[in-house]
Amino acid sequence: MPNVRLFLKDNITLVFFEVLLVLFILVLFWLDGLRNVDTAVYSIVITLILTFTYLATRYIMRQSFYKKISVKPKAMEDALQKNAKTPEHLQTEVFIHTLYKIYQLEVQALYAKQNRHLQFMNQWVHQMKTPLAVLELLLQEEGELDKKSVQEEVDRMKRSLETVLMNARIDTFEEDMKIEQVELRQMVVEAVNEHKRLFIANRVYPDIAIDENLMVPTDSKWMKFIIGQFITNAVKYTFEEGKKIYLSTEVTENHIELTIRDEGIGIPPSDLKRVTRPFFTGENGRKTGESTGMGLYLAQEVCDKLGHQLLIESEVGKGTKLKVLFNRS
Incomplete structure (x- = not known):
């Protein structure tokens, strides 16, 4: 039933056009003096038969496509089904497949970007353990604090932190750029x-x-x-x-x-x-x-x-x- 409703919505204008066309022809015949009721009935019946035959054929050809787009997809791969028969729907499938490929590339790029950020952050956190451990040892030593060594470790942490910040900003580079x-x-x-x-x-x-x-x-x-x-x-x-x-x-x-x-x-x-x-x-x-x-x-x-x-x-x-x-x- 969803397929039939979708088909009728898609072709309702054609049905109205056929009705108006038949009425227009009958009015012309009436004004021309041809007022035979049997001829009018015959014309209406033939028009209905031809219209119904055309719509039925059209529905059979498009039924698989209507069924495809009427059912809620369970996975993105459902968009790759090929069951269209008309030129319009064939071109629609080509468009959908191309769009799917673009979507896949964008998803892969996003995944790679997120994976790069995650890997870099994990690596950076691990490396920060070294200067922190050195600072902790310096603080535990008796006597005067070696400020030079402390400053070296702080500088190392600052350089690493700057790299992390730049890595995070590289994705929005254009917003932060000033030539x-x-x-x-x-x-x-x-x-x-x-x-x-x-x-x-x-x-x-x-x-x-x-x-x-x-x-x-x-x-x-x-x-x-x-x-x-x-x-x-x-x-x-x-x-x-x-x-x-x-x-x-x-x-x-x-x-x-x-x-x-x-x-x-x-x-x-x-x-x-x-x-x-x-x-x-x-x-x-x-x-x-x-x-x-x-x-x-x-x-x-x-x-x-x-x-x-x-x-x-x-x-x-x-x-x-x-x-x-x-x-x-």
């Missing part, structure tokens, strides 16, 4: 100053060679975060004291290249193409035990959203070079 002309040297200097205690603690020193007049179109907040990630990695994987982190620029016809080069252990060739994947730590990450595998991933995501190009070059034992290419236009 403007930024003085490149000043932005780099600010990022270096934010990590000065990290440089001092590891006895690694920055070397900045950037023209004061260089302006680049970017978002200063996000770029300082990216530069901070590069600096943190550069210092973390430079195990020898007295080494330097070189921050320089090169101006080409189309780009302004910001280069951050370290003299650390370098990245193995097998890991180089995968370092921007989420949670990839590689051989170097296993050496330190503190890598989340999210720093370069977030840097790549931010660069893509800002329209900058990120290039990574490295040689084992000689260091790593990261380049950010800003468009001059």
Whole structure:
């Protein structure tokens, strides 16, 4: 019965049109002088038979489709049934199947995003146990509190917390983005100053060679975060004291290249193409035990959203070079 009601609602206008058409023809015959009642009855009967036959045939052809859309689906896969026979319903099924594929892609992307957030949070919480344990041990020691060690652990927690916050904001990046002309040297200097205690603690020193007049179109907040990630990695994987982190620029016809080069252990060739994947730590990450595998991933995501190009070059034992290419236009 639901199928029949749906069919009648779908074709009620056709029935009214046929009735009006027959009445119009009978009126024409009447005005033309043809007033034979038998002919009028014959016309009405033939019209009803033809209309009924057409509607019955149409209902039989569409019955399976009406049945499909009248029954409440139990799963999304029910939308993939193919039982249409008319061109209209065939095209409707194609539309539904295409919509289903789009829905599946969106669900998979959402699941991957949620899984990434959950995995990152679990990893971050686990890593926070180390600085907390160190702070607890420092507090238990007798005598004067070693403020330098406390500050190092607090800085480590602050850097990790900043990474978590940026990871959470990356999904709403467009709402938080503000592109403007930024003085490149000043932005780099600010990022270096934010990590000065990290440089001092590891006895690694920055070397900045950037023209004061260089302006680049970017978002200063996000770029300082990216530069901070590069600096943190550069210092973390430079195990020898007295080494330097070189921050320089090169101006080409189309780009302004910001280069951050370290003299650390370098990245193995097998890991180089995968370092921007989420949670990839590689051989170097296993050496330190503190890598989340999210720093370069977030840097790549931010660069893509800002329209900058990120290039990574490295040689084992000689260091790593990261380049950010800003468009001059």
